[in-house]
Amino acid sequence: MNQRIKGKTIFITGASSGLGEQIAYNCAESGANLILAARRYDKLIKLKDELIDKYKVEVAIYQLDVGNLLEAEKILEQIIQEVGTVDILVNNAGFGKFKYVVDTSIEETEVMFRVNVLGLIAITKKILPIMIKQGSGHIINIASQAGKLATPKSSIYAASKGAVIKFSDSLRLEVEKNHIYVTTVNPGPIRTNFFEIADATGKYLDNVGRCVLNPEKLAEKIVKRMLTRTREINLPIFMNIGSKVHALFPSLVEKLARNAFNKK
Template sequence: MEQLAGKNIVITGASGGIGAEIAKLCAARGANLVLLARSMDKLEQLQKQLQQRHSVKIAVYQLDVSDTEQVRAVFPEIFQAFGQVDVLVNNAGFGIFRAAHEAGIEEMKAMFNVNVIGLMACTSMVLPHMRERRFGHIINIASQAGKIATPKSSVYAATKHAVLGYTNALRMELADCNVRVTSVNPGPIATNFFNIADEKGTYVKNVERFMLQPEYVAEKVVNAMLTKTREINLPRWMNLGSVIYTLFPKTFERLGRRMFNQK
């Protein structure tokens, strides 16, 4: 509980969902917060709520992580205001569940720009400082979709595969710098993510009973901060599926095709 007291934590996509829940838990544990998202109204509302409850420093900045010029502009302001970043949580992301032949090119670009390029851009802004200090933690919110690609989420799954590849390489690069890197691979979470991802509501209806609560996921993430945790896989039974997929991909795809196509 005390390891986060006084630490500076930056969270992207902090205006709702697990980003907001992570912020609430970090503030309760005495961490200073930098909250980033596109919706300034929601950020300011969360900031006010947390400052009424906790005596920590909280700053909010409007940021679309897909806009690299904004990323370049905002992070120097953060360093000027806070001095250092101890933990970066790359949480911003979105998905659209659509068959590959139905996905538009602009839609593909948008998902990669937010989920992959935005994550890399934010990380690149804190890396030199963490390496110099030989201290820090980068937490990338990926997905079980980065381990098991399924029909109607080909583009989204590709972005999360990219996040996992980047995260795993980054972890090895920073192993001698005392900078820790963790990937978080949750299954479906009960947030407004699906307002965009699942326009027809079919997927939510089929997996509703398996959905994780954002508070539960957030607690797992916050408990792992500044520890040597390599991955957080939720739920565990779903991660077992990714292990089986790696060992027996052909059989897994043949047996699971019908179920996965229920999106």
Template sequence: MRNERIKGKTIVITGASGGLGEKIAYTCAQSGANLVLLARNQEKLTQIAERIRMEYQVDCTAMELDVSRHDMIPGAFQQIVEHIGSIDILVNNAGYGTFIEARHVELADVQGMFAVNVLGLIACTREVLPTMIERHHGHIINIASQAGKLATPKSSVYAATKHAVLGFTNSLRMEMSQHGIYVTAVNPGPIRTNFFELADPNGTYIENVDRLMLDPDKVAEKIVAAMLTNRREINLPGWMNMTSILHTLMPRIVERLGRKAFFKK
């Protein structure tokens, strides 16, 4: 389904060299949006951008950017504005996680996850806000996680980063409401992407939840359909989000009843 609201708009997507970010890019292109794809892997980005330009006849620019290199972010976004123009939508998709108990996690991994998932997201957002506020137009979409609502064993640091993303997003939404800028949090459960190559190298978690994993194409469709609308959150799947809601209301009961499932990582 096409989203006519984004036709001809400029959309920047971080973490666009694979997984959900790549799927969002293709889905945006189907609706006629012009794209700027950001990620560390320039080769993959270039291949995706060429395919998008060929198949959908839209502008698509591939730019190498590691969002953990916070000092590089201002220059990258300045280059986008100078060469392409104003940014209508920013999709903060870059992120990663590892499944490991807190007692075994390396400090370098903690720093890395916060550098990408939280600080990189905030740094990218800061770069687009001034012109969006000036134009009284724009949309920030932050890819968080159901882990940001309900933490489970072996994902303490990842869950902490996503709790931070949700806190930032909720505050930003209220701040930007007076400027006509939309802010949306996307909270998916496990998606069938290459995310788990790092998070779950042994394949234990994937094996346990395989039948419950989300289709990345369908997740991308829901995200793109919400672009330039005042959608507060996208929560997927519904039953998992209901578990998060119940945990807020009855944490002891949910943690006791869900103990076996939570330890499936």
């Protein structure tokens, strides 16, 4: 439970499954009202009914493809008109594909950047004036450990998540004076349907074993940090340590961890 978010309005993208869905459950348990957006509207309807029935909170749902910027603009205008206020924005929508650069088309690259980067920025730009006007807010951007420590077959995904981290770092400095917090969440692999698209082999989660995060536990950690001055949430701990060591000794880490890096 996070008493700070009771009665607050929280907007979550990519909320129909996986980490976004679990964040929604945790927020509702703490008494927050929700704006949930995702492409799969049927799943949002089911989630809305469950949250209202169990937690008696207000839930608004919207079908939203974050990668379709023109559509997103219209939906966000509708959300602002109908809901009016947003206290916390969780930019969770995103996807990746594990492929070598030579095998990745420009079309795939463009779509990944539209969803992971441009869509995230577009939504943030729409919600930010609301937070500035009310003099408070919290923007939580779901990035990845891949954005800090890139590995083979994740070049495009790592580049997109690295962009999210740097965007967040700059935004944090810009809005500090407005009493708005900006947090990046940098998880390793999470046991969700993300890998149905990302991993064509279906073997990656088994290969990385103990590195895999539980989405329920990760969501709980994220919700506990809401409306606190938290710069980053990095999990699992040993991957975060690895990224820090890599920043200091990149050649050494890449040499010693070559086998681990090639588990995709």
